[in-house]
Amino acid sequence: MAIILHLETATTNCSVSISKDDEIVVLKENNAASYSHSEQLHLFIKEALEEASLSFSDLDAVAISKGPGSYTGLRIGVSSAKGLCFSLDLPLISVPTLQSMAHQLQLKSDELVIPVLDARRMEVYSCVYDAAYKEVRDTRAEVINEESFTEYVSGNKVYIVGSGAEKCRGVLQHPNFVFDVSVVPSAKDMAPIAFKKYEAGQFEDVAYFEPYYLKDFVLQQKKKKN
Template sequence: MAVILNLETATTNCSVSISKDDNIIVLKENNAVNYSHSEQLHIFIKEALQEASLSFSDLDAVAISKGPGSYTGLRIGVSSAKGLCFSLDLPLISVPTLQSMAHQIKLNSGELVIPVLDARRMEVYSCVYDVNNSEVRETRAEVINELSFKEYVSDNKVYLVGSGAEKCKVVLRHPNFIFNESVVPSAKDMASIAFKKYESKHFEDVAYFEPYYLKDFVLQQKKKKA
């Protein structure tokens, strides 16, 4: 049996779970707007271990949501995961953030789910998944317009889920588009993906692993007063 600590910090939801194989046994999370992952993450880790009656020595691996998402949130999560793996000599597993979001939607044959995370203005981070949670189209940063995702919508439903769904709803008019902006990345949806990677020994190089930002981070500098 594999005991895996799952960490999700790609958005405002600071989320920690512990799974045994692909079953979640403890979940601790807070999706408050004024979040502080740097303060909450380690508290949630300790509380989750206590609630599960486990210690750090009982862990077999650490799984981290790798992005895309918030630059700061991803840095905090990945740094914490790498620190645990180094100190405990544990393997590191990365889980694509959009894939775990897609995992929340139960599809029928032929249906698709497109997780969309809000970026800036009319831009989103998106990826396309099928009923088997397999990637149909790679992750992209793209500006939404009336032609977006038209190649995927037909007689079957296409679910657009996540924080970017609201801006998609404004311009995408096909009746088979289903919008759900309430879906957020959560450590509760990482377990099955992480366990499959654990079984296949699909681990990251702890020393060199970096979050998947998708876009370069641009530091916004304050304008000088005249």
């Protein structure tokens, strides 16, 4: 049996879970309006271990949601995961954030899901998955317009889910689009992906692993008053 600690910090949801193989046994999370990961993440890890009656020495691996998402949130999560892996000599598993979001839906064989995370202005981070959660189209940062994702709606329902769904709803008019803004990245959905990678020995190099930012970080500076 593999006991895996999962950390999800790509958005405002600070989320920690522990799984035994691919089944979640404990979940601790708080989707606050502002980022609270630096205050809550390590507390949630401690509480999750206690609730599962486990210690750090019982862990077999640490899984981290690798992005795309918030620059600051990803940095905090990855730094914490790498610190645990170094100190406990554990393998590190990375889970694509958008893929774990897709796992929140159970689709019919001809349906698709497009997780979308809100970026600046009319831009989103997106990826297209089929009913088996396989990539139909790769992860991109893209500006939403009336033609976005229309190549996927011929005869199929296409679920657009995540924080960018409301932005898409205002532009995309095809009746086969279904929008759900309530889907947020959560550590509860990481276990199936992480356990599959654990069995296959698909681990990251702890020393060199970096989050998948997708875009360069841009520091927003306040304008000087005249």
